[in-house]
Amino acid sequence: MQIALEIQRFNPETDPQPRLQTFNVTVEPTDRILDALMDISRYQDGTLVFRKSCAHGVCGSDAMRINGKERLACKTLVQDVADADGDTVRIEPLRYLPVQRDLMVDQSVFFTKFRSVKPFLVAESEIEEKEYLQSQAERAVFDEATKCINCSACYSACPVLQKNPDFLGPAAIVQAARFVFDSRDKGLEARLGVLDDPNGVWPCENHFECTRVCPREIKITKLINLTKREIKKYRAARGEQTAEPEGANQ
């Protein structure tokens, strides 16, 4: 079938502002959108740039907005977004991260926030055996959070980030949750400075957009709410107040 890809183009070194450019491509319904983009860059226009690597949804390089929804180009088939010959699919870069060129965005802020939650095991107890023992139930509690691939899809979909760019963002909270709910980890207190902050977990308003777009099907909003609850529990046990703003939309 033939479809049109309407792609946002922008090179800050030469273009005054972004523009849309349409390319016609011949594809199979079961081709990936990434295949169509590669066909354009290889055979039509070598100046089109985007990131890619694993091409099957595990490395997180090619998140972009496809028909207005954040998706991985390698995990989106043509038939998922186009029904018939001549259909147009719009491709745009992620939001709330500066566009470097065309579909490439600067993820520095995203990774700075990721690093701020201390995304590594903080363990204090002595290891009794060769490995820490952890029950299957304890392991299951944080399983979903280990699936994150840092693609930034959730970050781009989050309505809170539109009005508050300082919000920690969904992915960084998922990373925090990955450790907070790991029975081997003792680092909640060390992470509270970032999490229990007016720009930490509290700005989340339960829009569920992150959960809707996550290509790894992580229930992100649920993890954010569980993290909020854990912080409240921790503060309450010590007779302390959380940094949750008065009258917040919870």
Next chain:
Amino acid sequence: MTHEFDAVIVGAGGAGLYAALEASKTARTAVVSKLYPTRSHTGAAQGGIGAALGNVDEDSPEWHAFDTVKGGDYLVDQQAARILADEAVQAVYDLENRGLPFSRTPQGKIDQRRFGGHTRNFGEAPVHRSCYAADRTGNMILQTLYQQCIKNDVHFYDEFQVVEVIMDGTRVAGIVTFELESGEIHVFKAKAVMFATGGFGRMFKITSNAHANTGDGPAILARAGIPLEDMEFFQFHPTGIRGMGILITEGVRGEGGILKNSSGERFMERYAPTLLDLAPRDMVSRAIMTEVLEGRGMRGDGKIDDYVMLDASHLGRETVYAKIPDIADFCKTYLAIDPAEAAMPVQPTAHYAMGGIPTNLDGQVCTADTVYAGLYAAGECACVSVHGANRLGTNSLVDLVVYGRRAGRHIADFVRNADHGSVPADAGKAARERITSLKQGKGTHPGPLYEKMQEVMMAKIGVYREQRQMEEAVTEIRQLRDEFKQVRVQDGSSNYNQEVLGILELENLLDLSLVTAVSALNRTESRGAHSRKDFPERDDSGWLKHSMASLEDSDVSIDYKAVDTSIWEPKPRTY
């Protein structure tokens, strides 16, 4: 721009990150990667990391080492395999202690599953040896190591493509890189340089490999005059998604999945009566290709792109979604199939390079008579050789943690007493001129060359090989390398020029394709993954030796290196 470090690690996959963690304890260390962190292809490894923990079955590192040697069809250096199996055990505990979320046994220990070619007591029966985190073990290793690099403040240069190695005689002095963001050339001076650039499966049309797997390290060293070892041995994983090559982990068969031909027959019973579907990968890939070529594939037309079925539906929904959830996700996304209900269409997919940059047990790059001071390699781009003629499943992750760590430790020690080598004043000039020339004048676009190379390699240097086809491949790859000289870019920009990057990658793949094809044509026997119709038997008297292939312009010359067989005498390989 010029940077100076004690040690530069090229590549941010498992081997590179583990080496960086060790080296940075004493050395000023930079990690230079063509990708953003956590994008490297270690993250795509699914089924597990082999280590004789004995958490589920009785097991021993000696059995693991023996399986590795036999799996590699006795081309494995045996002391290297002993170290691999011995150190795997502590490496897995270290990863767990650093946070790796392994799946657990009912007793709370690291859980283990069966995998191809891993056996109890020297081949008696399959053993549970693969330590796993669902079916995303590699991703968890990559995440855990990156987390530790954050904790230890390792310095990263993201999206820098290595283009040259700077040698000062037989010692390393640094590297030249291309920065994607600016298009500028950066020179890194270093006492030690380690290549951990991963595989080069992108030379084949159907591959499980990432687009970034273009063999940058081996190609650059080959052009610098360093021979590459055992390049004819390239593993085709038996179960890639039909037409796409996306990996379906061997863990599916480890959990009980079965391969079937068009009549529903469990055909592995005829090829490997003891291990059945859990025979080593080279044997299973050949079995599938034989079924297909003899007309028992699903289409039945006998063509090499026909396929068979991998059935896991009898395992039950609970097992499928607990043990192989990502596989279920891939099948739904790309095939609209639920593996808990229906079988998966699979065909062999180019997966792993057994050969690569020759190293010793400390990751130092070396030939029989030369150790290149300060130059290291580990992971898939290296050849220790622990995989010989055919790698066992799970041993890639073992290799990169064990030998990545050993190289890192050696670097930490080496830089203490080493000086910087001499870097020429005009270092980087040739690379700058090269990139300028790509933007000048009219030429051909690289796209068609890329596809032609992949088609030639897939059809003629595949699972089964024979002389005439390999000769054609050598001729055709040489022609493509000639045509490559006329390639030019459309994109004249300096910032984020993916086209320039793509051409640098294609050059590396073309060079490695030539070395692979010539090495394959040269070896007149069948051993492990190198299977010749015209020489179907293993020939220990003539060929129990490593190939060392040197690239000189359009020629490849081949020398040999002895195999360490100091522990187990080579025997016929049956399962």
